[in-house]
Each structure stands twice: as structure tokens, then as C-alpha cells.
Amino acid sequence: MNEFIEQFLVEGRELVAQGSDDLLALEENPGDKERRDSAFRAFHTLKGAAGIVDFEAMAQTLHAGEDVLSAVRSGAVVMTAAVTDLCLDCLDQVTTWLDQMQATGEVPGDAQARADQIARQFRLVSEAARPVGAASFSEATEEVGAEPQRGAPPPAALAVLEEQVTLLRNTAPAGLRGRRSSAVRVAASVLRGIDRSSEAADFERLAGATAPPEPLAETLAETLARLVEELSPPGPAQTASPGATPAETSVRVDVHRIDALVKLAGELTVAKNALGHCARLIRDDTDPRRLAAELKAQHLQLERLVADLQQSVVALRVLPLQTAFQRFPRLVREMAGALAKPARLMIEGATTEADKTIVAAISEPLLHVIRNSLDHGLETAEERTALGKPAIATIRLRAMRQGEHIVIEVEDDGRGIDLARVRSVAAARGVASAAAIAAMSEAEATDLIFAPGFSTAASVSDLSGRGVGMDVVRTTVERLGGRVFVSSRPGLGTLIRFNLPFAVMMTRVMIVEAGGQMFGLPLEAVVETVRVPRAAIAAVGAARALVLRDRTLPVIDLGKSLGVEPATGGAEATIVVVSAMGQLGGLEVDRLGERLDVMLAAPEGLLTGVPCIDGTTLMGDGRVLIVLDIRELLE
Numbered sequence: 001m002n003e004f005i006e007q008f009l010v011e012g013r014e015l016v017a018q019g020s021d022d023l024l025a026l027e028e029n030p031g032d033k034e035r036r037d038s039a040f041r042a043f044h045t046l047k048g049a050a051g052i053v054d055f056e057a058m059a060q061t062l063h064a065g066e067d068v069l070s071a072v073r074s075g076a077v078v079m080t081a082a083v084t085d086l087c088l089d090c091l092d093q094v095t096t097w098l099d100q101m102q103a104t105g106e107v108p109g110d111a112q113a114r115a116d117q118i119a120r121q122f123r124l125v126s127e128a129a130r131p132v133g134a135a136s137f138s139e140a141t142e143e144v145g146a147e148p149q150r151g152a153p154p155p156a157a158l159a160v161l162e163e164q165v166t167l168l169r170n171t172a173p174a175g176l177r178g179r180r181s182s183a184v185r186v187a188a189s190v191l192r193g194i195d196r197s198s199e200a201a202d203f204e205r206l207a208g209a210t211a212p213p214e215p216l217a218e219t220l221a222e223t224l225a226r227l228v229e230e231l232s233p234p235g236p237a238q239t240a241s242p243g244a245t246p247a248e249t250s251v252r253v254d255v256h257r258i259d260a261l262v263k264l265a266g267e268l269t270v271a272k273n274a275l276g277h278c279a280r281l282i283r284d285d286t287d288p289r290r291l292a293a294e295l296k297a298q299h300l301q302l303e304r305l306v307a308d309l310q311q312s313v314v315a316l317r318v319l320p321l322q323t324a325f326q327r328f329p330r331l332v333r334e335m336a337g338a339l340a341k342p343a344r345l346m347i348e349g350a351t352t353e354a355d356k357t358i359v360a361a362i363s364e365p366l367l368h369v370i371r372n373s374l375d376h377g378l379e380t381a382e383e384r385t386a387l388g389k390p391a392i393a394t395i396r397l398r399a400m401r402q403g404e405h406i407v408i409e410v411e412d413d414g415r416g417i418d419l420a421r422v423r424s425v426a427a428a429r430g431v432a433s434a435a436a437i438a439a440m441s442e443a444e445a446t447d448l449i450f451a452p453g454f455s456t457a458a459s460v461s462d463l464s465g466r467g468v469g470m471d472v473v474r475t476t477v478e479r480l481g482g483r484v485f486v487s488s489r490p491g492l493g494t495l496i497r498f499n500l501p502f503a504v505m506m507t508r509v510m511i512v513e514a515g516g517q518m519f520g521l522p523l524e525a526v527v528e529t530v531r532v533p534r535a536a537i538a539a540v541g542a543a544r545a546l547v548l549r550d551r552t553l554p555v556i557d558l559g560k561s562l563g564v565e566p567a568t569g570g571a572e573a574t575i576v577v578v579s580a581m582g583q584l585g586g587l588e589v590d591r592l593g594e595r596l597d598v599m600l601a602a603p604e605g606l607l608t609g610v611p612c613i614d615g616t617t618l619m620g621d622g623r624v625l626i627v628l629d630i631r632e633l634l635e
Helices: 005-029 033-052 056-074 081-104 114-127 139-142 155-169 177-195 197-206 213-231 255-283 288-316 328-338 356-361 361-376 381-386 419-428 433-439 442-450 470-479 632-633
Strands: 318-320 343-348 353-355 395-402 407-413 483-489 493-501 506-514 515-520 524-533 537-540 541-547 551-557 574-580 583-589 590-599 613-618 623-628
Touching: 005 033, 005 081, 033 056, 033 081, 056 081, 056 114, 081 114, 155 177, 155 213, 177 197, 177 213, 197 213, 255 288, 288 318, 318 356, 328 343, 328 361, 353 356, 353 470, 356 361, 361 395, 361 407, 361 470, 361 493, 395 470, 419 433, 419 442, 442 470, 442 483, 470 483, 470 493, 470 632, 506 583, 506 613, 506 623, 524 541, 551 632, 574 590, 574 632, 583 632
Parallel strands: 343 395, 515 623, 551 583
Antiparallel strands: 318 353, 395 407, 407 493, 483 493, 506 515, 506 590, 524 574, 537 541, 541 551, 574 583, 613 623
16 A cells, blocks of 8 residues: 555545534534534545545545535535435445555545435435525535536426326226326426436437337336436445444554654663673672662663653554544434434543554444443433423533543433343343342342343344343453443433553563463452462362352362363462452462563464463563463353
């Protein structure tokens, strides 16, 4: 892929995001001149960029959208919902083309037909949105130097043509000649009336004086099909999914962060030279105490520089959460319309930065949570009015940095979680026994919504009911090293909070030994370590369990489960209590080791695809340390 295409893809995605955000804001506040001008500039700049890489079809499509937005600015076209929909569909198609270019490195060669269809759609929608008494769209675009485009058929004209097809297909002998003559005259008149004079003349020539009605009906039906296509909205397969996330292959880096790395490189060079000085001291048989003091000082200096380097490298990977958040205003708009539940999305803290891995992976969990808020949490406008609530519901999506963690919250002002129904459905689906569910606290009952396959929906729809939502949320967030928390107030709403690490490259691990081998356990999954009498571990069928502070924990012999020698015997067992997906478990190990900050690398070579492995890192003595995936291990 050449550098012009790479730059075009980066800037193109940014402009699509800007244009989409402006269009949705403009729909909320049609009088916002700044947003209107910004949306126009996004289309205009995208069109120019498409021209630079010789993508003529994209340029044509964006030119049509630019013409409509120009007419909106001049007042010749009203910014209706249909105009907004088509502008967003146009940007969806641009995203699809950008994805194709990302995959192939080349401009798509089959884009012209789609470009023509979108241009026709813009023409039709803009004519329908023209205010009474305003200049026609053609006149308005001519005023700003745009090329006039053909008019599209109004729905009423198509209905009349359809009636004539039906009339011609009626071959009953009685009145046949009169029906034929009337249908031909009416159809030709309608075609001329919608600026299709050539089709009208061709149809009249074909009709002649003696042509039978059947071929005339088929010819007119074909003409009608072509006209209907001009009215057809873009197909769903051609548009980008609101939850789709393009592969992130590049990030923009603040020049100050690069300067910081350059400075660190210089300091590391000084530290390297200092180590050379220490080597000379050793060669010259320097006093051991002086040598030890020198080595300690250089070690502290090197430790500081490595820590700064790690932070600087992590800073290069960060992106604003706006990258993930920007698709949700449109999702809420479309789902609220489909569910007939008026709702607005308020976004706070979108400039909060997080590791690009977090930003890319958090979209799917947020999609499920926002979808659940709309489908299950919010009342209809009538219900809200009866309860004294505003008819338009509010969903708040906010993010904030708290130390080395990122907090993301989704809060709605809906009906809250119906815990009685949650308990009833959980019992009916066998999530737990009825007695156990009845004995659960409110927090434990709320946690049932994360059970695999759990759903309170009465029926399966395109939006919910399959029970594959909230369990995916918890699984994904925990894979990122985070936690999910839920709080709900009946009649007031629900808040779901994600607590995520700022960076996923750096991981703090506890080293343990099992069967003569060293393994790393992610420290955030470790609850505590205990030594218990081996007799306290009881056999439960083929498994083992331990009662610790009145709670029964499954116990896994780490060495045996990983295929190495089992833990050594003895009067006491060393247990590491770990947590994953809200469940506690105990890992029996031979020995506990130190705690380290490590840069985790994905498994490679023979370790690729091996279960229970989260990644690998190098220890100080050069050995490879395997860091375990606690969730998979407990499963």
C-alpha cells in the first residue's frame, strides 16, 4: 500500500467520524450553523481526498451529498430526517470502501453502480425536502456552481404506472381494446410528466395500433422496476454496522511524546556507558564496596529509565475513547426509532485516553449494554409520561481516568432491574435452584443477569432475547483485566460500570512454582494466599474442594492440571485464591515467588492456540515465563 493510500485511509476515517457526529448533532439542533458548516466541510474534504487518489466513484457520491448540504446551508432544502439518513448512509458506504481499500491497498473497481444509486437517492430526497416556495434543488445547486441532475419519480406517479400494468394484464375480451388504449395514453402521459419523455415515446411506438396488451404490460413493468430502484434505500448489506470496528493499523502520535522518547534514548545511552565504566572497575580489581555502591547507583538509574521508557511506549498506543464512542449516537437514534422509545444519548469524557487495545475491544460490550438499556430498561413515551418522567429518555455514556484505571459508565433513567422477574426467570431456566435463588441478596440476584443464556425477554427479536448479551460483556471486560459492576434503583434507572486498566501491555504478575516449573498469575486475579492443612481439602467426586471462611471453593492442583508433576505432598498445602467471572477458586502450588511488572507478549510458535495461556514474558535470568489465563483455567 503506497503512502498516499495510507494517509487517505487515516484522514478518511477521521472525516467520516466528524461528518457523522455533525449530522447527528444537527438533527438535535437544526439551527446549529457551526455543525452545519462542519458537516459540509467533511463531505467537501472527503471528496477532494478521493480525487487525489483517483477514486472517482467516491468523489461523485460525496459530491452529491455536498450539493445537498450546500442547499441546506442556502435554505433551498430542509434538513429532514430523510436527508440525515441518506447523508449517514453515504458515509456508511464511504466506510465500506475504505475497509475494502484497507484490505486490498487499491481503489475498488466496482463502485460506480453504487455511486450512481446514491446520487439518484440524494436527488429524490432533496426534492422532497424542498420548502414550499423555495427554489428547486436544481436551481439551488446551479447557483453554487453544481451540475444539475435528473429528477426522480414521485411515489404517486409510480402507483399510477402500476395500475396501468395491472390494466394491461387484464386480458378479458370484454373492453379489451378500450383498456389497452387508455393504459397506453395514461402511462405515456405519466412518463412525460416525470421527465421520462424518451421512455414515453418508445412505449407509444411499441404500442402502435395492433400490439397485444401482454408484451406492453411486461415492457411497462420493466420501466416501472427501473424507476422503483431509484426510490429504493441502500440495502443493509451495503452499509456499515453501527458496531463494526475497522482494524486499527495506525495511530497519530503527539510530537511531544516522540521528543520524550528521543530524550530517553539519550539517557539510556549514558546509562549504557556507565555500565561500561563498571566493567572497567571490575577489571581493575576495584574495592568491592566501592564497586557495589556504583552498581547499585547505576541499577537505580537504569530502573528509573526503564520505567519512564515503559510509560512512554504505552503513551504511544493510547487513543481517545471517542474512537469507540462515536458510533453509539447513531445506534441509539436508529434503535430508539425501531422500538418507538424516544431517547437521547449524552456522552461525557470522550477525550479520556486508553490503550488502543481497550478502545478497540470495548465497543462490543458497550453495544450490548446500550442495546439492553433501550430494549429492557427504558419505558415507552406514554409510560414515562404517566410516571411523571420526561417523554424522551436519557442514556448517559461517560468515561474518566482514575489513577491507572479507566472507568466507563452507562446509565439510563428507565425502570431499573426487576429483581423479582430476574429471580423467576433464573429459576425457570435452571441457573440455580429455586431455594438458592430465593436466598440470594439483591446484589447476588442482580449478578444473575450475567449468567450465560440468561434473558428476561418474552420473545426473540432482532435486538434481544437470545441470552448472548451480558455474559459477553463480563467475559470481554475480564479478558481485558477489568471488572463489571451493576447498580439499579426501581423506577429510576440502572448504572453499569466498567473498571478497566489504563494499559494492557504492562501486567503485574505473581510467580508461583508447580511441578518444578515457574508460572505467572495475573495479580489482579489473585485474592489472597493461604496455607491450609491438606486434610481440609476434601474430595467431591472427581474434584476437590476447600471450605474457607464458610465458603466452599473448588481446588485445582496447578501442576496436575497443566500436565506437569503434581504438587509435592506435605502436612500443609499452599493455596492461591483467585477470582474470574465473579467466581472464586483455589490453585494448589508448590511455592510462592516474587511479584513482577512484565511486558506481556502474545503466545507464539508451539504455544499458539494452547488453552489457559494468557501470554509470555522473559524473566531476569533469560527464562520464558508463561502467564496463565485464570478464567480458562477455572473453566
